[in-house]
Amino acid sequence: MQMRLVYFARVREAIGMDCEERDLPATVHTIQDCLDWLRQCDTRYALAFADPVRLRYALDQQMVTAEAPLAGYRELAIFPPVTGG
Structure with missing residues (x-):
């Protein structure tokens, strides 16, 4: 399964990119697995x-x-909690 992964804030900074396309292994079914x-x-x-x-x-x-299944989706966004002010 191919998935677009989008990263925000400190996640993006740690990984060094804001998004990527990945072919996920067949063993990856949930966000936690990913x-x-x-x-x-x-x-x-x-x-x-x-x-x-x-x-x-x-x-x-x-x-x-994190327990949500990935099947049927094209994009997973991962980000830290957002606070307003």
């Missing part, structure tokens, strides 16, 4: 996703949890 897989790919991802409890996720611009 994070686990990416962490193993490169130390930049391990740093960016070191504290996944503090991250937020959107699939095709709809907010979801």
